[in-house]
Amino acid sequence: MKKVHYQDIVAHVSSMCEEANFELGEDVMNAFQSAVREEKSPMGKEVLNQLIENANIASAERVPMCQDTGVSVFLVELGQDCHIVGGSLHDALNEGVRRGYEEGYLRYSIVDDPINRKNTGDNTPSIIHVELVEGDNLTIHMTAKGGGAENMSRLQMLKPSDGLEGIKEFIFETIKIAGPNACPPLVVGVGIGGNFETCAYLAKKSLFRPVGERNSNVEVAKLEEEFMSEINQLGIGPQGMGGSTTAIDVKVETGASHIAALPVAVNLNCHASRHKKVII
Ligand code: SF4
Structure with missing residues (x-):
């Protein structure tokens, strides 16, 4: 049994909070560089x-x-x-977030x-999802999630008969409603299936994958490419x-669902991904 000390986690998380806000990942920067080469509009x-x-x-x-240094989601x-x-x-x-946001002079957004809306003054509590996995590693994924893009995210309980066309319609409608308010270019996280709450989680979870990485399921990867191409024709x-x-990327995660259900969730991430x- 491997032991991991509380203080090690605090130190790692504190520096993750600062690094996330100061250093845009190589995956996102590469996507920007390639978008500059391909973008036809001078503006x-x-x-x-x-950016x-x-x-x-x-x-x-x-x-x-x-300026929006985000909610810490793990x-x-x-x-x-x-x-x-x-x-x-x-x-x-939470202690790591507290330290990271204080030492990095990052805005408290919770x-x-x-x-009543009283600021907690230290950017906690964080939003924490834990999955129990095999092995003895502790893997922590952290995102500083901006409020603008989160506010434009949506979930719909479709009927199975709505099918792929209904899914696409809902995704594109969400992007159109968001317009500039989600601070594009976006990373679009899509959850398909599960139930009401797990569908939203699938969409959020997809955003933890690096930009440019396709779903390991070939059929789902094809959907990601197809959605991305159509989203980028919206203008x-x-x-x-x-x-x-x-959008610089579209991520899709799918889950088993009830025979009568086809939930779809779209969780948007802004350019500060x-x-x-x-x-x-
Ligand atoms: S770029 Fe992202 S983090 Fe910044 S204001 Fe827009 S939504 Fe918030």
């Missing part, structure tokens, strides 16, 4: 170049790439032969109660200024 190209410049300044000056894969000592996993993740473009780069991963 779209200009916006993409500005690259913005990310470079953030990295060089160790400042957040966006997907934790906890090996069943891994034992966390010195405190609880949830406390360690209110304690959705009605919304970078920051909604027009162009062919509305900040995700980090550590294996302890």
Whole structure:
């Protein structure tokens, strides 16, 4: 049984929070570079170049790439032969967020109660999903999820007879409603199947995959390519200024569902697609 100490988790998470906000991942930067080459709209190209410049300044000056430093969302894969000592996993993740946001001078974006809306003052509590897996590793995926894109995300309980056409219609309608408000170019996370709550989780989970990585299921990978191509024909473009780069990637995760159900969830991620991963 491997032991992982509470303080190790805190230290890793603290630095993940800072790195996520200061350093846009290589996958996203590569997608921007390739979009600049392919974008036909001069305004779209200009916006993409500005996003690259913005990310470079953030990295060089160790400042957040966006004023919205996001909600810390974790997907934790906890090996069943891994034992966390010195405190609880949830406390360690929240303490890491507390430290990272304070030491990195990152904006606190969490209110304690959705009605009274008092800022908690340390960017906690985080949103934490834990999956129990084989082995003794503790893998922590973290994203700093922006509010603008999250606000434009949607879920619909379709009928099985709506089929693939109904799924596509819902996805494209969501992107059109979002327009510039989700800060495109987007990474579009799509959950298909499961039930009401797991469908939303599938969409969120898909966003933890690196940009450019296709689903390992060939049929689902084909859907990702197809959705991406059609989304990029909507003309919304970078920051909604027009162009062919509305999305830099589309991710799809699917799950088994009830015979009477076809839930679909679309979780949007903005151009500040900040995700980090550590294996302890
Ligand atoms: S949605 Fe993303 S890019 Fe837009 S303000 Fe929030 S973090 Fe920044």
